[in-house]
Ligand SMILES: Nc1ncnc2c1ncn2[C@@H]1O[C@H](COP(=O)(O)OP(=O)(O)OP(=O)(O)O)[C@@H](O)[C@H]1O
């Protein structure tokens with residue numbers, strides 16, 4: 001490197017740090033600080049009326065995974081907790097898959113509209129964000145309950161004789177989550193498809209690819225960054241979802257977010273709540289790592 | 303009878319509805335022979351791309367048929383036509399390497415891996431890109447991308463290769479190189495090429511036959527020499543190369559120009575337009591008997607050639623192309639009086 005280049009590189013590095021300093025300070029105080037507190041709390045002893053006693057204990061972490069029988073003192077796997085983990089994970093993954101299946105054709109359709117119409121449809125997609133999530137979730141509940149719009153319509157159309165019990169079932173939860181998180185899938189997909197060169201489709205057909213092969217060999221690999229971004233944007237908040245499972249699950253379908261809240265409330269077990277929060281964080285981080293890995297894999301090729 | 307590969311029969315393609323409908327192709331019939339380098343030439347918007355897209359199957363004709371080896375393929379989708387396209391934008395797959403791009407068609411046809419690899423290697427050698435096999439297409443120069451697009455379209459050995467202005471994005475020097483390259487590839491593979499351009503020089507140098515189009519209609523089909531020396535109408539004459547148009551009146555003795563000079567051996571009746579190429583206009587001494595007198599109004603120097611703009615006695619103007627004078631030799635000057643003669647048989651009568 002010539003001295004001039006060297007100076008320029010150093011200058012731009014210094015400017016970079018200066019420019020990002022405000023963000024770094026806020027992130028440190030607002031994210032890492034509380035996180036450390038949570039980490040410390042997870043190793044303390046629960047207080048009698050909530051809060052913690054400053055006494056080291058492994059119990060918070062132990063009870064994440066194992067249960068101690070009070071009478072016999074034997075340890076067994078915490079089935080209830082694992083069920084909640086599993087439910088959170090499976091429902092979140094299912095939600096992600098469903099939002100993709102619904103969101104991809106939607107995003108494609110919008111991206112192939114003339115520019116003016118596109119803005120309109122994107123506006124409609126983001127419209128639910130303008131309403132409080134609580135209101136939206138109650139609205140879903142109104143639609144799917146036994147006397148709700150959905151069941152009335154189906155009965156009227158003669159598809160079913162008696163209403164389907166949807167409220168407080170995993171299906172209800174799934175419907176609600178797909179509804180709430182759909183825009184987060186559609187927007188990054190739209191951005192990726194918008195950049196997709198439609199002329200490649202003709203090149204694909206010209207080279208003997210069927211419609212399905214064009215989708216699998218050309219469209220999906222090229223819009224992959226959008227798929228990954230959308231999936232992460234849906235999966236991460238799903239894992240920590242709180243309001244939707246609370247209302248649509250009616251307390252029966254507890255997910256991680258609700259379970260954590262329970263520990264800080266009625267459960268009065270802050271260390272367990274703190275440990276669970278960190279488990280959630282680890283799951284989310286793992287998901288993000290997969291994302292970064294997939295993206296850098298993309299980079300390595302070109 | 304010639305061996306026809308691809309044929310369009312009375313194809314009409316209209317875009318839009320009702321009053322706004324545009325006939326991009328207006329009753330075009332064309333037969334392209336096996337193994338020939340056929341060029342579609344015409345100004346922008348004359349329907350060249352539309353004809354190519356009909357052959358490729360990207361568009362359906364409003365009426366008419368497309369035939370391949372005598373079989374009607376009008377209703378076949380593009381992925382079931384043994385016809386490949388080199389797109390003007392190249393349309394290379396950005397997520398695949400050069401080799402994967404070239405092998406794409408073969409893979410989609412379900413050929414065995416070993417065969418695909420062998421063909422890809424052969425194709426890359428043919429376009430001299432062996433060293434680039436594992437690069438992403440975004441890391442290639444324009445000329446290299448062009449070659450990948452060619453190799454990709456040639457790899458499945460199509461019966462017809464369609465090329466839509468493949469060279470227009472390249473700079474002049476590269477374009478000349480690729481012209482030679484294309485011609486070589488066509489000879490080596492023996493595949494029928496249908497090449498689209500609006501560059502008449504490109505068309506003349508590369509083609510076995512040329513189809514000249516204008517406003518959705520096929521004006522003339524013929525060898526480059528045919529088209530250049532025997533244009534059927536004013537459009538073709540004006541579009542291919544430079545030419546002079548002279549109004550004249552036909553009669554028994556020949557055609558009489560506005561200035562009174564009579565050109566023998568031209569069979570025409572009534573008011574006609576004559577055309578003569580600038581290089582067929584011969585200069586003589588001003589006083590030579592039988593020569594048409596003219597005045598030099600402008601000299602345009604082109605290196606080996608010089609274009610002389612000349613005024614005839616009645617004010618009509620005509621351009622002559624002559625060899626530039628050798629170094630040290632005195633040339634013509636503006637305002638000089640000269641005589642003109644037309645090479646025998648060089649004057650064509652045009653229907654308008
Ligand atoms: N999809 C379409 N919808 C409406 N009109 C079209 C469409 N495609 C082509 N046209 C019209 O058909 C005519 C012929 O177009 P075409 O693209 O075939 O011209 P071209 O000869 O390839 O021109 P260029 O040299 O500019 O590429 C034009 O008037 C064009 O506006």
Ligand SMILES: [Mg+2]
Nearest residue numbers: 350351352466
């Ligand atoms: Mg075109």
